[in-house]
Amino acid sequence: MTEIEFQMEVEVEEEEELMQNLRSKATELLLREEYQDSIQIYSQIISLCHESISKKNPNPIHLIKLQKTLCLAFSNRAEARARLFEFSEALKDCEEALRIEKSHFKTLLCKGKILLSLNRYNMALDCFKAANLDQQANENCDLVNGFLEKCKKLESLSRTGQFDVSGWVLSGFRGKMPDFAEYVGAVEIKKSEISGRGLFATKNVECGNVLVVTKAIAVDRAIMSQDGGENAHLVIWKNFVDKVVDLSKKCSGINDLISKLSIGENEESLEVPDIGMFRPEVEANSGISCEKVDMGRMLSILDVNSFLEDAISAKILGKNVDYQGVGLWILASFINHSCDPNIRRLHVGDYVVVHASRDVKAGEELTFAYFDILSPLTNRREMAKNWGFRCKCKRCKFEENVYSKQEMMEIEVVLGKGLVDMGSVVYRLEESMKRLMVRGKEKGYLRASFWEAYSKVFWSEKLMRKWGRKIPTAEGMVDSVVDVVGSDERIVKVYLEGLKRSGINGVVEMEKGMKFGRGIYGKVMKKQAMRTLLQFGNV
Numbered sequence: 001m002t003e004i005e006f007q008m009e010v011e012v013e014e015e016e017e018l019m020q021n022l023r024s025k026a027t028e029l030l031l032r033e034e035y036q037d038s039i040q041i042y043s044q045i046i047s048l049c050h051e052s053i054s055k056k057n058p059n060p061i062h063l064i065k066l067q068k069t070l071c072l073a074f075s076n077r078a079e080a081r082a083r084l085f086e087f088s089e090a091l092k093d094c095e096e097a098l099r100i101e102k103s104h105f106k107t108l109l110c111k112g113k114i115l116l117s118l119n120r121y122n123m124a125l126d127c128f129k130a131a132n133l134d135q136q137a138n139e140n141c142d143l144v145n146g147f148l149e150k151c152k153k154l155e156s157l158s159r160t161g162q163f164d165v166s167g168w169v170l171s172g173f174r175g176k177m178p179d180f181a182e183y184v185g186a187v188e189i190k191k192s193e194i195s196g197r198g199l200f201a202t203k204n205v206e207c208g209n210v211l212v213v214t215k216a217i218a219v220d221r222a223i224m225s226q227d228g229g230e231n232a233h234l235v236i237w238k239n240f241v242d243k244v245v246d247l248s249k250k251c252s253g254i255n256d257l258i259s260k261l262s263i264g265e266n267e268e269s270l271e272v273p274d275i276g277m278f279r280p281e282v283e284a285n286s287g288i289s290c291e292k293v294d295m296g297r298m299l300s301i302l303d304v305n306s307f308l309e310d311a312i313s314a315k316i317l318g319k320n321v322d323y324q325g326v327g328l329w330i331l332a333s334f335i336n337h338s339c340d341p342n343i344r345r346l347h348v349g350d351y352v353v354v355h356a357s358r359d360v361k362a363g364e365e366l367t368f369a370y371f372d373i374l375s376p377l378t379n380r381r382e383m384a385k386n387w388g389f390r391c392k393c394k395r396c397k398f399e400e401n402v403y404s405k406q407e408m409m410e411i412e413v414v415l416g417k418g419l420v421d422m423g424s425v426v427y428r429l430e431e432s433m434k435r436l437m438v439r440g441k442e443k444g445y446l447r448a449s450f451w452e453a454y455s456k457v458f459w460s461e462k463l464m465r466k467w468g469r470k471i472p473t474a475e476g477m478v479d480s481v482v483d484v485v486g487s488d489e490r491i492v493k494v495y496l497e498g499l500k501r502s503g504i505n506g507v508v509e510m511e512k513g514m515k516f517g518r519g520i521y522g523k524v525m526k527k528q529a530m531r532t533l534l535q536f537g538n539v
């Protein structure tokens with residue numbers, strides 16, 4: 001061996017030792033979940049490898065070792081970056097690793113998982129299929145097969161929208177939560193007559209059909225103690241805001257989407273985004289966001305667009321009624337409120353499922369209720385005010401008009417006092433509607449507003465004995481209210497109680513009950529599960 005050759009061998013040995021030390025350090029940091037620091041060390045390894053490879057005449061065996069080290073460093077840096085939601089950078093690292101070793105098992109798994117997070121189910125499937133051809137797949141058979149199955153299922157769900165939570169509901173919400181994928185059905189975003197932009201149906205939609213399924217950008221939840229009060233709400237809100245801000249800083253795609261949301265002012269001048277950008281399989285901007293987050297604007301956006309998971313979600317998650325959650329579901333944020341809505345939302349895990357709560361015609365704006373709409377106009381105005389707007393829906397416009405009549409005002413005042421015979425409130429309202437010639441849908445509007453009075457009468461045998469003959473039947477009242485506000489558990493329960501009392505329990509009546517159930521839960525729930533949730537009798 002010449003002096004030069006000896007010198008080169010020493011250098012190679014020293015370099016290999018240095019690499020080995022760096023690799024151990026980076027792996028340790030990765031395992032300790034100190035991703036940022038591990039990224040730095042992997043970057044150092046990558047630079048060292050590039051330097052050595054670019055030297056003239058490297059020893060072929062050493063070159064192979066360097067390529068292996070480089071491939072692994074790219075792969076591990078991708079893993080760390082993916083953990084930090086730096087998906088675009090992570091994908092670039094995966095490409096570099098796969099350029100060196102086309103079928104690098106670990107990298108293919110990492111790339112597949114990133115693509116799954118980005119809702120690109122088909123491309124993820126290709127990655128896991130390629131990984132399955134590698135020798136290492138034999139030792140990781142269950143893992144790879146699990147991913148392959150998951151991709152196929154999510155791809156099919158995102159294409160067909162045929163979600164089903166029945167099994168989970170029937171198991172009492174125990175066991176594995178059903179799989180959900182992003183789904184964008186027959187909808188588009190357009191200018192709305194209500195305010196700014198809104199979501200619209202592009203086809204006729206049957207009651208219960210799923211229109212959108214989308215995952216929260218961030219959500220925070222807690223079980224409220226009895227005396228938790230204001231403080232507990234503030235803690236949830238703060239955690240939620242922190243999560244959104246953190247994500248916006250890390251991912252420019254998310255930051256871009258959030259910046260399209262309304263701050264509740266000048267909505268008419270806002271850009272109308274193409275629905276295509278919300279579809280799964282679409283390449284989103286997943287780069288690192290360099291922009292600083294404007295906290296004032298962010299807080300206004302979250303104030304206007306975040307939703308509380310409502311009571312049914314608590315039921316769906318099997319938690320108690322003190323359970324509270326707040327989240328941001330971007331596509332759902334384009335949906336306006338109406339007191340005459342045609343869709344409902346159901347929360348399952350981090351997903352919100354939006355479905356038609358009655359039959360919808362192509363071109364109709366899709367609206368859901370931001371707050372309890374089975375309440376009088378004055379209360380609804382108050383709730384809309386808390387949301388920062390004055391409701392411009394058809395029902396509010398009609399009721400504002402009717403309330404100029406003294407007798408209607410008086411009925412609302414009496415209802416507000418509470419301690420009156422609710423039968424007399426219902427009777428007065430029905431008589432006033434006759435006198436004022438209120439008909440059809442408008443009757444439903446007012447009955448929905450005075451729901452509290454109607455339901456108290458229908459639930460009380462005593463009041464029914466006294467007023468039953470003078471007021472409409474429970475079935476008639478339910479039909480006209482569902483016609484305007486869509487289904488609601490409280491309405492269906494009154495309907496079922498009415499059937500029980502009258503002893504009518506026929507197929508037609510139960511079919512109708514099922515249709516109401518589909519309006520509440522959507523077609524994600526089959527008959528048996530719906531019966532359980534609504535506590536249908538022996539149907």
Ligand SMILES: C[S@@+](CC[C@H](N)C(=O)[O-])C[C@H]1O[C@@H](n2cnc3c(N)ncnc32)[C@H](O)[C@@H]1O
Nearest residue numbers: 195196197262264333334335336337389391392
């Ligand atoms: C979640 S955003 C709905 C989408 C919004 N229109 C947009 O263009 O981004 C909520 C905001 O929409 C407006 N909005 C929603 N429903 C409304 C209604 N019924 N009447 C008036 N404004 C409404 C209010 O400004 C509210 O703060």
